[in-house]
Amino acid sequence: GQQVMQIPQYQHVQEGEDFTTYCNSSTTLSNIQWYKQRPGGHPVFLIQLVKSGEVKKQKRLTFQFGEAKKNSSLHITATQTTDVGTYFCAVPDDGGTSYGKLTFGQGTILTVHP
Amino acid sequence: DTAVSQTPKYLVTQMGNDKSIKCEQNLGHDTMYWYKQDSKKFLKIMFSYNNKELIINETVPNRFSPKSPDKAHLNLHINSLELGDSAVYFCASSLDTALHFGNGTRLTVT
Numbered sequence: 001g002q003q004v005m006q007i008p009q010y011q012h013v014q015e016g017e018d019f020t021t022y023c024n025s026s027t028t029l030s031n032i033q034w035y036k037q038r039p040g041g042h043p044v045f046l047i048q049l050v051k052s053g054e055v056k057k058q059k060r061l062t063f064q065f066g067e068a069k070k071n072s073s074l075h076i077t078a079t080q081t082t083d084v085g086t087y088f089c090a091v092p093d094d095g096g097t098s099y100g101k102l103t104f105g106q107g108t109i110l111t112v113h114p
Numbered sequence: 115d116t117a118v119s120q121t122p123k124y125l126v127t128q129m130g131n132d133k134s135i136k137c138e139q140n141l142g143h144d145t146m147y148w149y150k151q152d153s154k155k156f157l158k159i160m161f162s163y164n165n166k167e168l169i170i171n172e173t174v175p176n177r178f179s180p181k182s183p184d185k186a187h188l189n190l191h192i193n194s195l196e197l198g199d200s201a202v203y204f205c206a207s208s209l210d211t212a213l214h215f216g217n218g219t220r221l222t223v224t
Contacts (some may be wrong), residue, residue: 003217
C-alpha cells in the first residue's frame with residue numbers, strides 16, 4: 001500500500017517562530033491532504049493539493065506540493081499558541097477515487113511556548 | 115447540528131468483553147469509515163463503507179465487525195476485547211476526498 005514519511009515527529013517552538021512539517025512519498029501522488037488535530041480533539045481537514053508545484057495559503061499557513069508530486073510541506077509563519085496540535089498529511093492509496101483509502105503520515109506534534 | 119457524531123465518547127471495559135461504538139452522520143455523505151488512532155497518534159484505516167457496502171477492509175482481526183444499516187450510520191462491534199484494542203476510534207465520512215471526523219471514542223481495556 002501507499003506509504004508516506006512525515007518529519008519531524010515533534011517540534012517545539014517559541015511563540016512567534018516559524019514551523020514547517022514535511023511529507024515525502026516514493027511514488028507520484030494524485031493529491032495530498034493536510035489535517036490538524038488539536039490536543040484531545042479530532043482531525044480536521046485543512047486543505048487538498050492537486051497540481052504539481054501548487055502553493056496555497058490560509059492566513060499564516062502555506063501549503064506546497066512538489067513539482068514531482070512526491071512531497072509536500074506545511075509552513076506556519078509566526079506561530080501562536082492556538083497552532084498547538086498534531087499536523088497530518090494524508091495521501092490516497094488508489095489513484096484518488098472518491099471513496100479511496102487515505103493513508104496518513106505519522107504526524108508532527110507541534111508545541112508552542114508562550 | 116453535529117455533523118459526525120459517535121457514541122460513547124469514553125468506554126472502559128475489561129478484557130474479554132464485547133462492546134459497540136455507534137456513528138451517525140447528517141452530512142448526506144455516501145462513504146463512512148472507521149479509523150484507529152494509537153497512543154503514538156498514528157491513524158490507520160480499519161473499514162470503509164460506501165452506500166452501505168463494505169469497500170475497504172484492512173487487516174483487522176475478525177473480532178471487529180462493522181455494520182452499516184443505512185448510509186448515515188456505521189457501527190463497530192468488537193468481540194472478546196484485548197488490551198491491545200485500547201485506542202481512540204474515529205468514525206469519519208466523506209463526499210469527495212476530504213474526511214469529516216467524529217469526536218472519537220476513547221476505548222480503554224483493562
